[in-house]
Amino acid sequence: xxxxxxxxxxxxxxxxxxxxxxxxxxxxxxxxxxxxxxxxxxxxxxxxxxxxxxxxxxxxxxxxxxxxxxxxxxxxxxxxxxxxxxxxxxxxxxxxxxxxxxxxxxxxxxxxxxxxxxxxxxxxxxxxxxxxxxxxxxxxxxxxxxxxxxxxxxxxxxxxxxxxxxxxxxxxxxxxxxxxxxxxxxxxxxxxxxxxxxxxxxxxxxxxxxxxxxxxxxxxxxxxxxxxxxxxxxxxxxxxxxxxxxxxxxxxxxxxxxxxxxxxxxxxxxxxxxxxxxxxxxxxx
Amino acid sequence: xxxxxxxxxxxxxxxxxxxxxxxxxxxxxxxxxxxxxxxxxxxxxxxxxxxxxxxxxxxxxxxxxxxxxxxxxxxxxxxxxxxxxxxxxxxxxxxxxxxxxxxxxxxxxxxxxxxxxxxxxxxxxxxxxxxxxxxxxxxxxxxxxxxxxxxxxxxxxxxxxxxxxxxxxxxxxxxxxxxxxxxxxxxxxxxxxxxxxxxxxxxxxxxxxxxxxxxxxxxxxxxxxxxxxxxxxxxxxxxxxxxxxxxxxxxxxxxxxxxxxxxxxxxxxxxxxxxxxxxxxxxxx
Numbered sequence: 001x002x003x004x005x006x007x008x009x010x011x012x013x014x015x016x017x018x019x020x021x022x023x024x025x026x027x028x029x030x031x032x033x034x035x036x037x038x039x040x041x042x043x044x045x046x047x048x049x050x051x052x053x054x055x056x057x058x059x060x061x062x063x064x065x066x067x068x069x070x071x072x073x074x075x076x077x078x079x080x081x082x083x084x085x086x087x088x089x090x091x092x093x094x095x096x097x098x099x100x101x102x103x104x105x106x107x108x109x110x111x112x113x114x115x116x117x118x119x120x121x122x123x124x125x126x127x128x129x130x131x132x133x134x135x136x137x138x139x140x141x142x143x144x145x146x147x148x149x150x151x152x153x154x155x156x157x158x159x160x161x162x163x164x165x166x167x168x169x170x171x172x173x174x175x176x177x178x179x180x181x182x183x184x185x186x187x188x189x190x191x192x193x194x195x196x197x198x199x200x201x202x203x204x205x206x207x208x209x210x211x212x213x214x215x216x217x218x219x220x221x222x223x224x225x226x227x228x229x230x231x232x233x234x235x236x237x238x239x240x241x242x243x244x245x246x247x248x249x250x251x252x253x254x255x256x257x258x259x260x261x262x263x264x265x266x267x268x269x270x271x272x273x274x275x276x277x278x279x280x281x282x283x284x285x
Numbered sequence: 286x287x288x289x290x291x292x293x294x295x296x297x298x299x300x301x302x303x304x305x306x307x308x309x310x311x312x313x314x315x316x317x318x319x320x321x322x323x324x325x326x327x328x329x330x331x332x333x334x335x336x337x338x339x340x341x342x343x344x345x346x347x348x349x350x351x352x353x354x355x356x357x358x359x360x361x362x363x364x365x366x367x368x369x370x371x372x373x374x375x376x377x378x379x380x381x382x383x384x385x386x387x388x389x390x391x392x393x394x395x396x397x398x399x400x401x402x403x404x405x406x407x408x409x410x411x412x413x414x415x416x417x418x419x420x421x422x423x424x425x426x427x428x429x430x431x432x433x434x435x436x437x438x439x440x441x442x443x444x445x446x447x448x449x450x451x452x453x454x455x456x457x458x459x460x461x462x463x464x465x466x467x468x469x470x471x472x473x474x475x476x477x478x479x480x481x482x483x484x485x486x487x488x489x490x491x492x493x494x495x496x497x498x499x500x501x502x503x504x505x506x507x508x509x510x511x512x513x514x515x516x517x518x519x520x521x522x523x524x525x526x527x528x529x530x531x532x533x534x535x536x537x538x539x540x541x542x543x544x545x546x547x548x549x550x551x552x553x554x555x556x557x558x559x560x561x562x563x564x565x566x567x568x569x570x
Contacts, residue, residue: 205487205517206510206559213560228488275488276495 032136171267314418453551
């Protein structure tokens with residue numbers, strides 16, 4: 001077994017929020033996610049065949065966490081050793097924490113960017129497909145964009161420890177893949193920390209644009225796009241969400257059947273959008 | 286029956302030839318074919334020209350259709366005269382101005398000036414736009430109609446035009462496999478309602494949207510997608526209030542026997558399936 005941790009797939013995002021009711025309303029009414037479970041302190045949302053891919057948790061002190069699935073308990077134990085060897089303090093989730101996440105086992109660790117990574121085993125699937133409150137055409141959780149260290153010093157965790165491969169760079173921003181998708185994680189050098197945007201796939205260009213008009217009609221604040229990324233060729237549209245976290249719809253985009261070299265794009269707006277759209281996000285300017 | 290083989294060109298009067306030329310080249314993305322005294326010819330495809338701006342009254346707007354044989358002009362003239370539409374044979378110098386071998390001029394029932402031309406000029410030099418708008422060619426015109434049912438009957442009974450779809454009572458008319466080459470829209474006054482150029486892809490639509498918006502060109506509809514022709518579109522205002530459209534992905538009706546025209550609502554959703562609302566008088570009740 002090599003040292004790198006093998007990630008099976010991106011699973012979920014957990015977000016602490018100052019206004020659980022408002023955030024839950026945003027997720028269902030504005031974004032079009034399906035509320036599947038609501039407790040006193042949290043709201044779970046489905047976007048695809050998985051039980052849930054987004055959880056809002058009451059209180060900003062709940063922080064932010066990204067869940068990745070690893071294959072089995074052995075893989076998790078291996079990951080734990082690798083992370084500890086690299087100097088990370090890891091925490092084993094107890095039974096209650098596992099139940100809350102709807103997983104069998106998990107190990108978490110804190111990234112320099114201020115969010116947690118949770119490596120999970122046997123996360124819950126759903127036999128019931130996603131059915132949103134409106135026809136947003138969501139196909140599933142696609143990727144997470146992160147605010148990273150301005151000098152990109154935090155990217156090695158993704159490539160060296162977690163087994164990610166860089167598909168493209170825009171300046172120092174790295175698009176990192178774990179499977180055939182162009183990227184599942186994008187790390188953007190930033191003056192701030194935490195999750196920049198949570199990206200959900202939608203069916204096609206019609207859905208991207210229908211959502212754009214829907215969001216405008218609902219007076220949501222569009223912060224990026226609609227546009228097309230020069231790197232991944234994805235169509236994108238980003239909207240400001242609660243607690244400084246943005247959400248994006250993406251469609252189309254490159255699938256990498258076989259490995260390819262990472263490409264370097266210039267740090268210019270044209271690299272983020274081939275349509276020439278405007279953005280309010282400094283990370284994409 | 287008059288067989289229209291293609292739409293050839295439009296001629297537009299302008300009080301500001303220099304301004305119109307600037308718009309046509311720098312903004313619309315056409316290619317100057319020729320500058321003559323008091324007029325400028327523009328290329329959009331393999332044809333010698335498809336738009337001509339000339340010094341004159343902006344209300345002076347003509348659209349020309351190509352016929353395949355010279356005797357078609359004589360037959361058309363006889364037929365139109367019999368229906369009470371006075372027909373004028375173009376002089377040699379007028380034909381030279383239009384770069385055609387022979388033509389006749391008449392008005393449709395609303396009073397729109399129409400020309401039928403034989404052997405309109407093609408050119409060996411390919412179109413190369415002043416900017417990369419992705420234009421593939423001049424494709425259709427919208428015409429004002431003071432009585433939609435009467436004018437539909439005129440175009441479909443007197444010429445080979447057939448109804449592909451209707452938005453309210455506004456018919457979209459085809460003369461070949463392209464979903465529509467003439468579209469009629471309600472208006473009290475005669476005139477060309479819009480001028481369409483096809484562009485290569487939906488990306489070109491969106492790029493032009495940003496490009497033109499950045500230059501304060503007035504957007505009047507879109508970006509959007511027509512549920513009728515399935516084309517993605519953008520409408521914007523040019524000199525003297527003329528509306529120009531870019532579109533991409535127009536439906537082709539290959540098997541006419543199987544095609545049944547469809548009825549769409551004369552409402553924003555009949556014009557756009559993405560949710561854009563037209564700011565065009567003739568597209569609103």
